Structures are given as C-alpha cells and as structure tokens.
Amino acid sequence: xxxxxxxxxxxxxxxxxxxxxxxxxxxxxxxxxxxxxxxxxxxxxxxxxxxxxxxxxxxxxxxxxxxxxxxxxxxxxxxxxxxxxxxxxxxxxxxxxxxxxxxxxxxxxxxxxxxxxxxxxxxxxxxxxxxxxxxxxxxxxxxxxxxxxxxxxxxxxxxxxxxxxxxxxxxxxxxxxxxxxxxxxxxxxxxxxxxxxxxxxxxxxxxxxxxxxxxxxxxxxxxxxxxxxxxxxxxxxxxxxxxxxxxxxxxxxxxxxxxxxxxxxxxxxxxxxxxxxxxxxxxxxxxxxxxxxxxxxxxxxxxxxxxxxxxxxxxxxxxxxxxxxxxxxxxxxxxxxxxxxxxxxxxxxxxxxxxxxxxxxxxxxxxxxxxxxxxxxxxxxxxxxxxxxxxxxxxxxxxxxxxxx
Numbered sequence: 005x006x007x008x009x010x011x012x013x014x015x016x017x018x019x020x021x022x023x024x025x026x027x028x029x030x031x032x033x034x035x036x037x038x039x040x041x042x043x044x045x046x047x048x049x050x051x052x053x054x055x056x057x058x059x060x061x062x063x064x065x066x067x068x069x070x071x072x073x074x075x076x077x078x079x080x081x082x083x084x085x086x087x088x089x090x091x092x093x094x095x096x097x098x099x100x101x102x103x104x105x106x107x108x109x110x111x112x113x114x115x116x117x118x119x120x121x122x123x124x125x126x127x128x129x130x131x132x133x134x135x136x137x138x139x140x141x142x143x144x145x146x147x148x149x150x151x152x153x154x155x156x157x158x159x160x161x162x163x164x165x166x167x168x169x170x171x172x173x174x175x176x177x178x179x180x181x182x183x184x185x186x187x188x189x190x191x192x193x194x195x196x197x198x199x200x201x202x203x204x205x206x207x208x209x210x211x212x213x214x215x216x217x218x219x220x221x222x223x224x225x226x227x228x229x230x231x232x233x234x235x236x237x238x239x240x241x242x243x244x245x246x247x248x249x250x251x252x253x254x255x256x257x258x259x260x261x262x263x264x265x266x267x268x269x270x271x272x273x274x275x276x277x278x279x280x281x282x283x284x285x286x287x288x289x290x291x292x293x294x295x296x297x298x299x300x301x302x303x304x305x306x307x308x309x310x311x312x313x314x315x316x317x318x319x320x321x322x323x324x325x326x327x328x329x330x331x332x333x334x335x336x337x338x339x340x341x342x343x344x345x346x347x348x349x350x351x352x353x354x355x356x357x358x359x360x361x362x363x364x365x366x367x368x369x370x371x372x373x374x375x376x377x378x379x380x381x382x383x384x385x386x387x388x389x390x391x392x393x394x395x396x397x398x399x400x401x402x403x404x405x406x407x408x409x
Contacts, residue, residue, distance in 0.1 A: 005108075007051075007111035008049055009048060014049060014067060018070050022092055025093075025094035044076065044194055044196060045072060046073050078123075078190065080311055081312055081313065088123075109137055113329065117303045123307055126298055135298075138360075139300040139362060141366075142366070145274065145275055147270065147273075148290070149289065151267060155258055155259035155268070177198065181193060186402075187401075202226060210226045212225070215245075222250035236264060238267070238268045301368060304327075309345070317396045319340075319393035320339060321356050325337065346397075356390040360383070368398065369401065370399060
C-alpha cells in the first residue's frame, strides 16, 4: 500500500468515496456539484500497488482509501508556522476494517515530515479514533442559540450602514479578519480560501454582509437561512469585527431579522464568547460548549526548535516522548531553552518528563497548561524543579482554530 498524489483522472472515484462516506443518504446516483478547490487543497490516495509505482501508472481500481490536506499556515505562539489540515478521510465499505486508514495516515505523516511540515490538525469524526493516532483537542468552541428579538439588549442605536459583500470583496474581509483573529492557530487565509470556502458552501452558499462606517468596513457576518415559512433558523458561520462596536452592530443586523427567523444560531464562536451575560433574559439563550479540532506534532525536534517560547523561559529538561505512530518521535530528547529558542538533541539520559505525543502537542500550542496535563496519564513530571521549567516554557495561550475543514 502506497500513498500518492491523486491523479486528475481519478477525481471522480475520489468524490464517490467522499459522497458515500459523508452523504450516503443521497444515494448512488448523485449529481457532482463540487465546489472549486482552494489553492491550498491537495488530495491523496492510498493504492494497493508496489513500491515505486509512478503516479501516471496508477490504476484507479487499486484505490482503497483517500484523504486530502489543506496546506495552511497558522499562528503558533505568535508566529506563523505550517499547519496542514487533514480532511476528507474516506474508504468505500468494501475496503474498511483492513487497516488502510492507519497506513494512509502513517504515510501522510511521513510526507509531512519529509516536506518540513512539523505540525498538523484535523476535525475528527470521532475523537477517540484520532486520539489513538496521536492527535489531541486544540480548543473548545461555543454554539449559541437565541431568539433574534432578544438581541435587542446588545444592539446599539442605528449608525453606519450594512452592505452586501461578494467574493471580489475578499481583501476587505481579510483586513477585518486579520485585525480580529489574533488568537493562536488562527489561519493566514488565502484568496482561494475566501472565494471557495467562505463564500461557497457544499449545501447552500451563504449570505455575507458587512457593517461600514464612512465607507470603512468594520465587521462582517457569514450566515445561511434554513427552514420554511413556518419556521426558519439563521445559522451564523462567522461573525467578526475589528472592535466591540463592529460586533454589536452585526448583532443588530441579526436582530433585525426577527420578522423572518425564529432563532439565530451562532455556530462556532470562541469559547470565551459570553453573549448570554448581556441579554435582558439570559435564559432565552442556550449556550453549548463543544470540543473543537485536534492538533498533532509531526516532528518533535523540528517543532520544538521552530516555535518561539516566552523570553522568560530559560532552562533545560530531558523529555521522553511516547509516539506509537512516528518512530522518529518515540525517543528521549534533551531540550535546552534560552532566549525563547529551543535546541533539541537525542539523549540516553534518564528523563525528567514523560509525555505522550498528543499531550506534548497541546503543550506546544498552549491549549492546556502543564499542571492540568500532569494530572492525567499523558504527562508525568518527576520533580518540582522540572515542573517549574516546563511551566515557563509551555505557557498557556489563547488558542482558537475557527475554520471547519
């Protein structure tokens, strides 16, 4: 079994795999209404072939499992780093329960490592499944449902103007996004992502509106309306403003749909979003906290040496990493941190820290603190001195990977 870039003439079979995996209710006679792929989209296929088979000699009948990755660049500890996002993992029913997914993921991680991509992310269909392969949750998110009229409490007096936006306006939206999405794991969005994943959707293209003051775009909202005349729901995929004023005017925009929709659902907001606290009747809203995407270190030495830590971090520790899938990580390393940089070398010394790869991934991006993970089976710290060094190095961060993929 070998992983290959997917040839163009195998794309129909690839899409059949995806349709069966994610839309089986549509039946076998599906209409191919695929969206254009963004510029960072790279499909892969696992083929039952001999090693060294050239891509142009692949037979589509040997295709057993597929996936893709988005070649993202994301903010990690305040700086930009590669973060490929794995997606569209699918097998036809006749190829399941044979270890093909594991083989594909293993080979994909090798490709990432060999190409200098030392981190990765994904949205799981089951957290337990991908936890076994070394991914761990990055952040939670909040899903808020509220009747639109209740948003009056957070709506300012009318000012500025609302404007309908289209894909050609993406640079204006990107400027708002760049100013507002300051959290770690926020993506550096490309034009292709804006055009083909923000302004387009698999089921229903969204509306995109912005709020301007004196012609200056201060915020935008991306949403879809579902239901029928008797009952409609507005689903907000993204709401972003450069400041609180911009965000509140967008909430006013949602409020003004009270004659059309029965409920507004903000689908995937930052966990710290506390809209419920400002409502006249907080019980009118329902807030659900849900687990978000997962992250994994692909190459431990490369990742630790690439990321910049706090300037206060100064010290060293011996780290034993447990990684059942990536043998190059399943080693003991001496880590020396000084002036925010780390140097990492294999060592035969006794470790002061033992970390499972998922826990180390969470520490690296700052999604969970050292003391919290040390209370689990995934991180063991031998003494308080080592613990103090770890707390200085792996400080907790504001982590929020908002995009679905």
